Amino acid sequence: MLNAIEHTHHLTGKPAPAQGYLGLSFRQLLLAAFLLIAALLSGTSIHALFTLDRMAKNSRETARQAVQLTESAQRLAERTVAMERSARQYLVLDDPAFHDRFVEARDQARQALGELSDSLPMAPRDIFGQWGVYVDEAAAVLDSESRKDKSEQLKVFQDFARLPPLNERMAQESRREVDRRNNALSDALEQQRQMLTLQVVGAILLAVLLAFCFGLWLSRPLARLEHAISRLGDNRFDQHIDVRGPADIRRLGQQLDWLRQRLADLEAEKSRFLRHVSHELKTPLSALCEGAALLDDGVAGQLSDNQREIARILRQNTVSLQNQIEDLLRYNEVSFDAQRIHPVPVDLRALLHKVIDDQRLQWLARELKVEIEGAARTVVVDPEKMAIVLGNLLSNAVRFSPAGGFIRFLLSDVPGMVRVECIDQGPGVAPTDASRIFEPFYQGLNQPPGARRGNGIGLSVVREYVQAHSGKVYLVPREGGSHFRIELPDEK
Structure with a gap:
């Protein structure tokens, strides 16, 4: 087969089709299209999964920090109460053990205060400083020999009295910081959701666009193959078949051209x-x-x-x-x-008048009336072959029409085409003959009485020439008489 193809290109003198489509076969290109679309959708899905995982981690971290802030604020308040209690007991009982408890509670409170200071960048810095000053003043009194003095003790109690409001302010700042972080997390989640939505919608639209483009790109060679096979079925062997596309489609086109x-x-x-x-x-x-x-x-x-x-x-x-x-x-x-037509712009009504005048003796001898309805219409056809088509329809109508009958030609426009219809008052076409009326050498049952039987090629010639003009001809069902309709492309 390949030798025959090479021989064909040698005979036609035309080069082999250009090596397009990267030399891949139709199945390989189809697989590549599916893989590309799958990769696009998979990439979008993976990116969405990573984004969701990152946002989940951020959410867990924000929750952990919120818990840590709350715990630090609570621990600061608890250690403050423990400091005050230990200080009061030490002042009353003068037991060093209570002083040690005070120092331990103070260190733990300072640690909690440091955690709050690091975790609350938006909080006023003075509250942390004031808290340290008050605690240092109270500790200095407790460490001095004048701690037995009532005025000094009162000063310690005043310092401890100032600490709860500061603790409450820091607790409020902690709640504000938690709310701020939650709002920031919510905003980030909403922004990521919108971004993911746009990415998913964009990926789907791009996948649909790619599928449509690939489908259109890969279907063109198949359409050319279908058109080439249709030309072969219509016995049109004068046009070279050159199908460009994937490697296997090109080989099939070469085989069709050889055929x-x-x-x-x-x-x-x-x-x-x-x-x-x-x-x-x-x-x-x-x-x-x-x-x-x-x-x-x-x-x-x-x-x-x-x-x-x-x-x-x-x-x-x-x-x-x-x-x-x-x-x-x-x-x-x-x-x-019929394979060799030479289309030119033709006035269809004028051509019909000429055909009718050429057969004037025949239809006048049978006392028939022939009329044309419809305005002048210019179509691009081969005038000689179209005259044969119209002449065969007229002679067929004259042959089957009764004496004194009426024959009408109708010219009309429909979207994209021009219609020519021939209607007579003869016996019409038998239902059993309708499907075979355009076959060569076929003669229907309803033959005119006393007339010599025809050769059965008139309507087959009509079909051959109309199809050569990319048109259609068919029999329209009708009671009493025949009704033939021709549809020609309207090439404006």
């Missing part, structure tokens, strides 16, 4: 075969026709009635066989010629 050339060669061989067969058959058929005519004319001698009937039957059948061969050749030429 196109093979089909074109086979079509040409079929045409040559039909021409040769026609040439070989025409000579003996002409001899048979001539011999049957001579026998029927009595040139070889007088014939009896039975012999004359046999000669007449022989003559009719040879003429019929000759007509059928000529019809076959004519349809083959039409099929081949």
